[in-house]
Amino acid sequence: MKKLAIINGPNLNLLGKREPDVYGKQSLLDLEKLVVKEARSLKVETIFFQSNHEGELIDKFSALADLDCHGVVFNPGGFTHTSIALRDAIKGSGLAVIEVHISNVYSREEFRKQSFTAPVSVGVISGLGFYGYVAALNYLAEID
Numbered sequence: 001m002k003k004l005a006i007i008n009g010p011n012l013n014l015l016g017k018r019e020p021d022v023y024g025k026q027s028l029l030d031l032e033k034l035v036v037k038e039a040r041s042l043k044v045e046t047i048f049f050q051s052n053h054e055g056e057l058i059d060k061f062s063a064l065a066d067l068d069c070h071g072v073v074f075n076p077g078g079f080t081h082t083s084i085a086l087r088d089a090i091k092g093s094g095l096a097v098i099e100v101h102i103s104n105v106y107s108r109e110e111f112r113k114q115s116f117t118a119p120v121s122v123g124v125i126s127g128l129g130f131y132g133y134v135a136a137l138n139y140l141a142e143i144d
Contacts, residue, residue: 008050009077071096071140098136
């Protein structure tokens, strides 16, 4: 059975509370329930992780590579625009990563249009809300 990880970066633990007009009213737990339901239909195992700390996210990529994880759905949050270290962790892990953003980062502030992690990701999904995670999960479940 394929293992796929869903990793969420800083402030995503505040989903449903933080800027609901941008990120929606559903919580991180709601997102996990949605993804688990989809994962069951795809017959894949999921690993969930969220951290507000860059080093913990970097460590998780190394650990996932050692766990025979097939791919990662990753929302780096604000680290998208600031972390070369996360970029290097993604590239060094050898994992297939789909970068996901709940909001359309291209319709927001100018600084959100720059991603350090996108060039080392298989693809980027932005602006589809929670459905972006489902789409990324489906893609990763299909690729070898």
